[in-house]
Amino acid sequence: MTTPVDPPKSGNIYISDPESGAEMARLIDQDRLVTKGMGGLFPERSNDFSGIHRVLDGACGPGGWALEIAFIHPDIEVVGFDVSQAMIDYANAQARVQGLDNASFHVMNLMKPLDFPDSSFDLSNVRFVNFLPAASWPQFVRELSRITRPGGFIRLTESEWWYFSTSPALETLNSMVIKAIQIQGGYSQTGRFTGILPILGNLLRDVGCVNIKLVSHVIDFSFGTVAYEGFRRDASVVFKLFQPFIIRMGVATQEELDRLYNQMLLEMLQEDFRGLMMPFTALGEKAS
């Protein structure tokens, strides 16, 4: 999703410019890398979409996950929303040029009431919004529950922020982002972890979900792996684009970030570089 971080009342709610095509291109690539690394679009159900006719992708960014479902399953109607008009325009244009008339995208804010009728989706999916203020999570999961039909699924996927690696510079940059998110009002208690992973199952339980599954995935992006180049590229973009946010939160100076950024690029080029991303999914069934 396009990434709000400042308190909404501040007016400046973006971790990076939502109009930026660089962030958009990064999100499209990241989406593909992560979906592939996790084993598909719905790996917790062995990618089985039987009985699912209408899917929601909340905070969809440029719509990668939703468009992929629309492409593979022409019989499924897919709806996505994001807070960024630019992302939504782009996602709709992508659907048009691919001839995907079963996909549509709308501007909506995950932190506000959603403009969908009750029980209108068989599967409601939200991924990678761990920057959201802690206070907004229960409310938006309640909204997801409202618009999901009884017997349908709610799927939340998150990751610690987000590289585990042998690169000291990358680790330091990660910790700076987490610290900035903590200052922003996230779940983190210490600034060492985002703190969201242990909460996901409870959030689903609290809205009455049953048969809750907690599934973790491991994506190896060490040097020489299939995922390596994509993650290296992602890191080179994300830790440049997020620098203004880290500075704004008072976590580091531009000079510190410049030095760490160059160091990270070099460390990730080394043949002994090792890295893991571990996405974590909580899948719940809305009680009938």
Add this chain to the structure above:
Amino acid sequence: MQESPTWRDLLGRIIQDPQERRRLTNELGINPVTLTRWVNNEASPRPRSLQLLLKALPQHRKAFLELLGDDFERFTATGMEASLTEDLLYKIPSEFYMRVLRTRATIPKVLRFSSLCDLILQLALEQLDPQRIGLAIIIVRCMPPSSEGKIRSLRESVGRGTPPWEGKLDQQAILLGAESLAGYSVTLGRPVVNQDLSESQNLAPGYHGLWEVSAAAAPIMLEGNIAGCLLVSSTQPNYFLPLRQTLVESYADLTALAFEPEEFYDVRNIELALVPFQEVQRSYLSGFRSRLNETMIHAQKNQQSLTIFEAEQLVWQQFEEELLRLLHPEESKQEISIQLAKGDINDNTS
């Protein structure tokens, strides 16, 4: 007199195999009865279903396209294009232009080339191969000029593909020379196409890469000068019909925004040499990463300011020099002499 077979007859034969029938219904997302109704001429597929059918049966694609022409013309190769809204499929949507222009206006310089190329290639790939039949798009850029001010080769830079190609093609990059379709396009300063690279009688330039059956290249230009070209390869013969060629040219024009003005060269200074076959190049380029590391570490030790992107360019220049020397030893000796005389390179390179 026996009637000519139709595409319905062909489909009927194919779905006599229950496994194939089941596979097709799954891949098209339709009911088995619908397939039977098509075969029995009780119903006709919608364009999207037909596109999925062609994609699901690549070995019969050519036969289907020929037979479909007899049934309803709009589904022949050219007819299919005409049946769909041209503006929608063969013009870059205005949202894409806005996004690229906005990005160029706001992006940090260090990310400009890679991020703009990523963005443009993502769009181009979706639009040029919406059914994922198999397409590769590569941004090919001129290598910096030699000491005599001449461009001697091109290098593949950022690339994207749909299966059977990998999603990202950057790691397979090689140098291209006068013998390539990209080289031909850059030398002429205009778009070129080769509709069937596998034909032995085909006199058009370009070599037959793995999975590559047809290809198109369009120069990336600014004020009549050239920075490289957009090279697009397809698994299908005759894929680059006129509207699609125009779309490739439009994406090449858009890609010009990713380059710096000084990276565009006067066409009179483009004198591409032949470069070694890709197999030879790959064995050389296997050492690319370690050389890049050495270059970066060396720069760091000497407290030189060198970005990864600058270091990559330097290493590519070293490889170009070595690879051209393989095919043009005398020429390279002269070049080295000139550079030594000018003090451009150290004596230990010979």
